[in-house]
Amino acid sequence: MSEITSAAELRELLGEPLPRAVAKERVALHDRDLDWIAASPFLIMATGDEEGNLDASPKGDPAGSFAHVIDRRTLAIPERPGNRRADGYLNILRNPHVGLLFLIPGRGESLRVNGRARLVRDAPYFDLMTVKGHRPILAVEVAVEQIFFHCAKALMRSHLWQPETWQPDVLPSHARITKDVMRTPESLAELESYYAPEAYARKLYQD
Numbered sequence: 001m002s003e004i005t006s007a008a009e010l011r012e013l014l015g016e017p018l019p020r021a022v023a024k025e026r027v028a029l030h031d032r033d034l035d036w037i038a039a040s041p042f043l044i045m046a047t048g049d050e051e052g053n054l055d056a057s058p059k060g061d062p063a064g065s066f067a068h069v070i071d072r073r074t075l076a077i078p079e080r081p082g083n084r085r086a087d088g089y090l091n092i093l094r095n096p097h098v099g100l101l102f103l104i105p106g107r108g109e110s111l112r113v114n115g116r117a118r119l120v121r122d123a124p125y126f127d128l129m130t131v132k133g134h135r136p137i138l139a140v141e142v143a144v145e146q147i148f149f150h151c152a153k154a155l156m157r158s159h160l161w162q163p164e165t166w167q168p169d170v171l172p173s174h175a176r177i178t179k180d181v182m183r184t185p186e187s188l189a190e191l192e193s194y195y196a197p198e199a200y201a202r203k204l205y206q207d
Contacts, residue, residue: 024148027073028072028073029073029147037066037075038064039064041062042058045077047087047099059080070141076123077139080205081205092117096116097114097117099113111148112148119139179191
């Protein structure tokens, strides 16, 4: 095994980025960024605590009711009911740096936003993030420090949006996986009922 231990070694192996790749960074939201965020129903939020322990969490909502743009340097991501672990939120309380990756189904490119976050328990714009009558109980406000579009190569290589390559049944059900990896008192049948799509859909916006 030959380990890379310096930036110089890494650059010798990868080469230098194209000037366009360096110059694409921005510090404020462009109109095209606003369009992308408005059309995106899904993002991944990356956080880390003060010791460098990391977390990446998926967030999703109907496009247009998801991330709220406060101004060209600030946006907000609503909280929705989940498992209450709050790993990312606890990280933000310790270390405000966050990274967001906005995706649009069918598009290979993604929008990357890096900045500093804070947790807000209420604000006037919460009303604008109400979905199916459920107003978020908190939001992550992100002060934008870096923003740019990422190319489509990774999603093209993975065939992520090509249905003919999808194999959702290559693995057992989530209930079966949960039963296999956790010591849960519920039976497999009870877990299958809990995770059934029609039952799970009722829990999307309420605990």
